[in-house]
Amino acid sequence: MPSPHVLVLTGEDDPHADRVGALLAERGARVTVFDPGGFPVSWRVEVGYAADGRMTRLLRGGAEEIALDTVTALWWRRPSPPAPHPELTDPAVAAHAAKECQSLLSDLWEHLPCPQLPARESVWRRSGQKASQLALAAELGFAVPDTLITTDPESFFAFHERHDGRVITKTFHIPFIEGVGDGLTVTRLSEPVSPRDLAYADGLRFCPMIVQERVDKRLELRVTVVGRRIFAAEIHSQVSNRSAVDWRRYDTRVTPHRPHRLPDDVAARCLTLMERLGLTYGAIDLILTPEGRHVFLEVNPNAQWLWVEHLTGLPISEAICEHLLRGA
Structure with a gap:
């Protein structure tokens, strides 16, 4: 053989x-x-x-x-x-x-x-659409943030007022623009809306934006799924001002990362979500609220994992290796 x-x-x-x-x-x-x-x-x-x-x-x-x-x-x-x-x-x-x-x-x-990991290109590209992910997650029973996707400044202002200014914005695709001005790269992760942002809200006419309520966090969960195996990690992002809004502003020296056991119903929901998206690999981002709710944010079908593995000991690389050996 x-x-x-x-x-x-x-x-x-x-x-x-x-x-x-x-x-x-x-x-x-x-x-x-x-x-x-x-x-x-x-x-x-x-x-x-x-x-x-x-x-x-x-x-x-x-x-x-x-x-x-x-x-x-x-x-x-x-x-x-x-x-x-x-x-x-x-x-x-x-x-x-x-x-x-x-x-x-x-x-x-x-x-x-x-077989292909995470899926064939047509599938994983389609699965990465954030608006579709939110709709599917809500259908499967996940809590999701109150969300507005718009190019209308007036709708944005109304949403902002409804949530007493506690809103964040995020992009549909990659959170950076290369080659701006003199070749600069502009990065915009999930950001709280500031008074300065309100002054420039008219720019929504040129490009859609995802706007969401700011959900209170006890901690955040990075749930890496490989086939039918789940590797959940706690990210205690709230101990650092740097990572509090978006843990991708890594502050790993002071932000604890620990293995986490998901409740059975949440784990089952994660597997169903991946199956419906057609993915055999992906990282699901969740918020665990102070009240114990699991709030879905998004799935990344090409996500990084080494830093989670290093900080928690979760054997994600081994799982990917075994999956590829079996045929993805």
């Missing part, structure tokens, strides 16, 4: 992929790491359709040739998008070529005949 062959799609300097890749190699698996950002400069892709219906799918990089039909599991980590070939100097032509490269790869992965 051939050994497992795991194809990892990720960019450079990914310690999460390195950690799991080392575990896979220890167990005798073949691990291929492919960064789409190196296509078409460093890698070549070939797909063939024979008259008798046979297909060939090949990756070539340097002297290495990989028959993709030998892949037993595909792992979406943090792939970078294809970059245009540097010999293409016309911006429009370069952009067109990059889109063509992306279209080829997306179609290639979508129809690769092996």
Whole structure:
């Protein structure tokens, strides 16, 4: 029986992929790491359709040739998008070529005949929509924050007043904008609405925003799901002013992280949520309120976990390794 062959799609300097890749190699698996950002400069892709219906799918990089039909599991980590070939100097032509490269790869992965973690691209991209996640979570019985999604400044002001100014804002997608002004990167995580924000609320006309009531927290929960296994970690974000609104302003030196046992009904709800989203991996963010309610915030299908593993001892990397070995 051939050994497992795991194809990892990720960019450079990914310690999460390195950690799991080392575990896979220890167990005798073949691990291929492919960064789409190196296509078409460093890698070549070939797909063939024979008259008798046979297909060939090949990756070539340097002297290495990989028959993709030998892949037993595909792992979406943090792939970078294809970059245009540097010999293409016309911006429009370069952009067109990059889109063509992306279209080829997306179609290639979508129809690769092996299990994929967290899911096929079409599934995990759709599953990452925050508004749809909130609707599904509420349907499954999670408490969710009172939420407004709008481009109307007047609706925003009314929502702000209804909650006595205790509201936060968040983005739909990645919480940063690259290349602003002189190449700066502007980051906006979950933020409390300030008087200054109110003065600029007219800007909602140009871009939608998610606005939510600010939910009181006893602590926050990072619930990492791998297949049917749940790894819940407490993040005591309220002990630090830095992390109180959004724990992604990491203050791990003073913010305790501990393993957590979810109530059975909440754990079952988490598994059902992942199943309905079509995901075999993801991190669910919950608030545990002072009254003991579990309030759903969002699911990240490509979430990081090493810092949780390091601080709590939860064996998340081992679980991902085992899942990939079985076929994701």
